Amino acid sequence: MTSAQKNFSSTLMGLKFMQRSKEKAKRQEVEEKKEEKDAEAHWETKTQQSAxxxxxxxxxxxxxAAALGRLSFNNFNPVIERLAAEQRELMPKSKAKATPSKESTVSDEAMAQR
Incomplete structure (x- = not known):
């Protein structure tokens, strides 16, 4: 409000057209504040930096060993028990290829002599 509007009498301010102009000014202020907040909240990423x-x-x-994932205890779920048994049968075959046998390991004493 400007200083000229403050000087109006209360009866003049009570008239409908004055009330509408006051409400219109308030709505404009609220709308401007909302636009400012939206402008502050709006941001863009730079695609080159994000890449x-x-x-x-x-x-x-x-x-x-982790591939099976499900366990069964005391034959609670026979299907899972059967799958686990099949998995255990396959595991030693793959482990035998990955690790050398005990016969080819070198004892501590033999390693110390080398």
């Missing part, structure tokens, strides 16, 4: 900061994480496949 540079991209991080890719590569994970290896899960271990074979």
């Amino acid at each position: 540079v900061n991209c991080l890719v994480i590569m994970e290896s496949a899960p271990k074979p």
